[in-house]
Amino acid sequence: MNSDNLKNKVVIITGASSGIGKALAISFFKKGAHLSLVARSEQKLADLTDSIISQGGNAIYVVADVSNEVDCKKMIDTTLRKFGYIDILINNAGISMRSLFVDLSLTDFKKIMNVNFYGTVYSTKYALEHILFRKGSIIGISSIAGHKGLPARSAYSASKFAMAGFLESIRIENLKKGLHVLIASPGFTASKIRENAINSHGQTQQSSPRDENKMMTAEEVAEKIVIATIKRKNKLVLTFQGKLLVFLNKIIPSVVDKLVFKSLSKEKNSPF
Numbered sequence: 329m330n331s332d333n334l335k336n337k338v339v340i341i342t343g344a345s346s347g348i349g350k351a352l353a354i355s356f357f358k359k360g361a362h363l364s365l366v367a368r369s370e371q372k373l374a375d376l377t378d379s380i381i382s383q384g385g386n387a388i389y390v391v392a393d394v395s396n397e398v399d400c401k402k403m404i405d406t407t408l409r410k411f412g413y414i415d416i417l418i419n420n421a422g423i424s425m426r427s428l429f430v431d432l433s434l435t436d437f438k439k440i441m442n443v444n445f446y447g448t449v450y451s452t453k454y455a456l457e458h459i460l461f462r463k464g465s466i467i468g469i470s471s472i473a474g475h476k477g478l479p480a481r482s483a484y485s486a487s488k489f490a491m492a493g494f495l496e497s498i499r500i501e502n503l504k505k506g507l508h509v510l511i512a513s514p515g516f517t518a519s520k521i522r523e524n525a526i527n528s529h530g531q532t533q534q535s536s537p538r539d540e541n542k543m544m545t546a547e548e549v550a551e552k553i554v555i556a557t558i559k560r561k562n563k564l565v566l567t568f569q570g571k572l573l574v575f576l577n578k579i580i581p582s583v584v585d586k587l588v589f590k591s592l593s594k595e596k597n598s599p600f
Contacts, residue, residue, distance in 0.1 A: 333558055335360035337464075338411045340403065342394050342451060343421030345372035348469060348514065351550035352418060353380070353387075359554065363387040364407040364414075366394070367421070394421045394447030395439070404454040415464040416557065417455045419448040419491070422469065424525040428599050429482040431528035437483040440526065444487030449494060456498070463506030465557055468495045470513045472570045476577050476584065479592055480599050499562065508560045512553050515570030516543045528599065 339356050343349040345367035353365055357380050365387060367373050373389035380387040390406045392399035407414055422444045425436065452466055459466060473481050474488030492511050499509035524532045544567060556564040565571050577584045593600055 332360070334554075337361045337415040338364065338407065338413055339416040339418065340364040340366060340407055340414060340451075340455065341418045341420055342366045342392075342403075342447065343469075344389075345369045345376065348546045348549050348553075349418075349420040350376060351546040352420065352553060355547075355550040355554045356416075357383075357385045357387065361416075362411055364403065364410070365389040366392050366403045368393050394419075394451060395442035397446075397450045400447070400450035401454045403451070404458070408458065413462055414455055414458040415462045416467065417451060417459060417465070418467045418469065418553075419451055420467075420469040421447050422487075424481065424484045425527070426480050426525045426599065427528035428480055431599070432483065432526075433530055436526050436530050437486075440483040441487050441490070444484070445490040445494070448491050452495075452498065460502065460505055460507055463508075465508040465510060465560070466495065466498065467510045467512060467553070467557065468492070469553075470511050472513055472515050472565070472573060474511075474513060475565070475574045476588060479589055508557075510553075510556055510561055510564060512556065512564040513566065513570060513574075514544065514549045514553075515565070515567035 334356060339361045341349050341352050341356070341363065344353050344365035349367070353363055353376060357363060363380065363385065365373055365377055366389070368391065370391045373391065377387045377389045388406070388410050390403040392403045394400055404414070423440055425432065425440055448468055456466070468491050470488045470492055471484070473485040474492045477485045495509050495511055499507065526532060549566060552564065552566055565574055573584060592598065
């Protein structure tokens, strides 16, 4: 299967205003897809949409908060009014956190679940029948935290485990209907997600505790996801470190517990 298979496909990308979402928008545009770009930041969405259109692409944007069910229905309805069909839904919108559970408010825990998990549920609910009709794809941008519970990321890990279980159920329910479901786990990626992570005070960190220069770029991650979409893969785990962790966690989980604790405890201003 080659990139021509994406030509004229209608792709919805949530969290499209920055990071992996923005990189995915550019990658799918270069493959000839029509885009419906979704995020909360109207100015960033407008700039990205204008840039794609100025280069000959076909794109619209929808200002929406995926934690709001009504907004999720609106983005599906708006996309259908513009293009008439939907081929691919990419559930990329997400927020992270960095706090011990004992210090994290339940309000912030729910906020992370509402965006990362329920945003996927709402979006998929309203898009599914249309994607099934096209035998298209539903994609969840997960994380290594969706394979291994990470300390000081309890809500984030919970949301990604929940997303994976939900999407896997949807895939198996529709096994004979031609639906493709991809759960992609990028590993550490250079993006704004750590800067915007919620701390124990319910505020964003403002800075990353890790060296972003040593991570995969959002553009590299996006290309891998596009290829996995074309090949209709079910799972994608990126980076050697990520693949190794997932493998070792299956055979020596208690050892991996200690390695993960040691690694994350060395982060700048680690809460443990």
